[in-house]
Amino acid sequence: MADLNFDCPHCGQNLTIDENQSGEQIDCPTCSKPFEIPKPGEQNVKLLSNKESSSEETESDEKKYSVPVHEGKPEILVKSKKSNQAIEEESIEGDGRICAKTIKRGDCIELGQDKFDEALNEFLGKLKREQILSVHPVNYAHYDPATQKYLDDYGAMVIYER
Numbered sequence: 175m176a177d178l179n180f181d182c183p184h185c186g187q188n189l190t191i192d193e194n195q196s197g198e199q200i201d202c203p204t205c206s207k208p209f210e211i212p213k214p215g216e217q218n219v220k221l222l223s224n225k226e227s228s229s230e231e232t233e234s235d236e237k238k239y240s241v242p243v244h245e246g247k248p249e250i251l252v253k254s255k256k257s258n259q260a261i262e263e264e265s266i267e268g269d270g271r272i273c274a275k276t277i278k279r280g281d282c283i284e285l286g287q288d289k290f291d292e293a294l295n296e297f298l299g300k301l302k303r304e305q306i307l308s309v310h311p312v313n314y315a316h317y318d319p320a321t322q323k324y325l326d327d328y329g330a331m332v333i334y335e336r
Contacts, residue, residue, distance in 0.1 A: 178193050182202040196211050196212065272307065272336075273336055310330065313326065315327070
């Protein structure tokens, strides 16, 4: 396979494209005017060979990805702001203060999946039953820039003792 290097006939933008796309109709990315991709050998067309023929040519469409492997103990990436100590996932215990945690459903949507119940259950799982004082439903509205409207949503407020 080789690449074709040519200029847009309308604006002169230099373009490079795969050889097997010659003869197709495209829009110029600069001036947005349609034109036909020239064939190799036509005026103002240069043929650029990007690799030599080999056994890899049959696998040219397949991309090879590699993932780095890390050996050793896990590294903690999130540090607390005060003393730069690691934040650990453990049960919430402490000084007996009363605290509130609000979990909004809109913040719990991942890749189109509603993870509100999982987030609430995960937080409640960190608390002992005796620490939970109350769980309240919360209704709120937020501005959605896509629809330019205020949308109603819900959440939960957990009042607990540390």
